[in-house]
Amino acid sequence: MTAATLDHQWSAEDLTLQPIGAWVIESASGLELALRDASGPVPVKTTGRLVIDLGGVIELDTAGAFLLVRLERAWQAAGGSVEWRGGDxxxxxxxxxxxxxxxxxETMPEPPPQSIVVDVGETVLSVGADMQRYLRILGAVIVEGYRSLVGKAPFRSASMIKQMEYSGLRAVPIILLMSFLNGGILAQQSxxxxxxxxxxxxxxxxxxxxALREVAILLTAIMVAGRSGSAITAELGSMQMREEIDALRVMGMNPINVLVLPRVVALILVLxxxxxxxxxxTLFGAMLTLWFYSDIPPNVFLSHLRTAIDFSTFFSGLIKAPFMALIIGLVACTEGxxxxxxxxxxxxxxxxxxVKSIFLVVVVDGVFAIFYAAIDF
Structure with a gap:
């Protein structure tokens, strides 16, 4: 096979190209570069003439012809003329x-600018669709939980314990570290x-x-949403991609009972x-910081802390945890x-x-804050 080459000659705005050899697909990548080097960037507007002389071409297939026709189209689009020579x-x-x-x-028409009213409407519809999906999953979880309690459906305790390990036990180190640092920062700034x-x-x-009313529970819920919620979504999503969830349905198993319920219950227990x-x-980090930064020894810290807080302060944060865990689990499973x-x-x-889990966690925290203020808790 004769090697494919390209001769070219410029004359003012006119360009003459003479392909030589076998212009076939095996040489397409090199020929494309040669055409680009020979023609340079095609001007936006030109009155020049492009001459393509095929007299030296030994073999031509669709790949070689496509390269030449594409250059012809670009030249004509810029306003120039094209002349073919030497081809049989x-x-x-x-x-x-x-x-x-x-x-x-074909020149695609530019889409008309979208009104802000349309954007708002689409956002509202999207939020409404998300809420419907979350409520459907919540209803299915409640039904499967009830059926498991009355013995009409198996409760997969082994799966739940495994999820408690993944979502709870393995999250302890990072939760402790972040809480310690957060407590120290709060104490120093205060x-x-x-x-x-x-x-x-x-x-x-x-x-x-x-720490007890807001910071600890918010930090923990956000960490769990980012760590465990994303893992649950990725796990269920990969199962969905491989059609494993459809396979469960074919085998007569309810995916809510097998996959969703153990994960949601595990989160409700561990959060x-x-x-x-x-x-x-958080309190430990604050105590150490105030000891070294403000010369408040631990015994004074603990003594003053006992007068500042009571059981309502302690439980006000813990009461939020199951609700936030339910939201994280439902959103993660629904998206997966x-x-x-x-x-x-x-x-x-x-x-x-x-993103949705963290947003809803903050919303729920705000709702609880308003509720606590209303009942003076």
Whole structure:
């Protein structure tokens, strides 16, 4: 096979191309580069003429013809003229077939600008659809939980314990570390501001109430949503992609009972325990920080803490934990079951799971804050 080459010559705005050798698919990548080097960037507007001389071509297939026809289209689109020379009837017929296959360039009309009212409406509809999906999953979980309690359906305790290990036990180190650091930061900032009023000791009150009522549970729920919620979504999503969930249905198993219920129950059980550990570690970090930063020894810290908080302060955060765990589990499982067949869909739903879970956790925390204020709790 004769090597494919390309001779070219510029004359003012006119360009003459002379393909030589076998212009076939095996040489297509090199020929494309040669055409690009010879013609350069096609000008936006030109009145020049492009001459393509096929007299030196020994062999021409659809790949070679496509490269030449594509250059012809670009030149004509810029306003220039194109002349073909030296081609026999067979090659001219091939070029005509390539032209017909490519078709005329179609200019897609620009989409009209979308009104902000349409954007708001689509967002509202999307939120409504999400709420419907979450409520359907919640109803299915309640039904399967009741059937398991009355013995009409098996309760998969082994699966639940495994999920408790993944979502709870393995999350303990990072929860403790983040809580310790967060407690130290809260204590330092509180003491720094109160120092101007000679009231550093009240940093104990501030940290104790903030940690037990808000900070510890919020931090723990957000960490669980980002760590365990995303893992649940990715796991169920990959099962959905491989049609394993459909296989469960074919075998007569309910995916809600097999996959969703154990994960939701596990989260409901472990999040209060993680919150308790976060409470303790946040206060421990605050105690050490105030000891070294403000010279408040641990015995004074603990003594003042006992007067600043009571059981209502302690339980006000723990009461939120099961509700937040339920939300994280429902959102994670719903988004995982909604994955459809591609890695892009899996990534999108995993991201949506984390974002929606954290948003709803913050909303629920705000609702509880209003409720506690209304009942003076």
């Amino acid at each position: 009837s067979a090659r001219q017929a091939l070029i005509n077939r390539i032209r017909a296959a490519i078709g005329e360039d 003491a720094f501001q109160l120092r101007f009023f000679g009231a550093e000791i009240f940093a104990v009150d501030l940290v104790g109430i903030l 209060p325990l993680l919150t308790f550990l976060s409470d303790i570690m 079951m909604a994955v459809r067949g591609s890695a892009e869909s899996l990534g999108r739903h995993t991201t949506a799971s984390v």
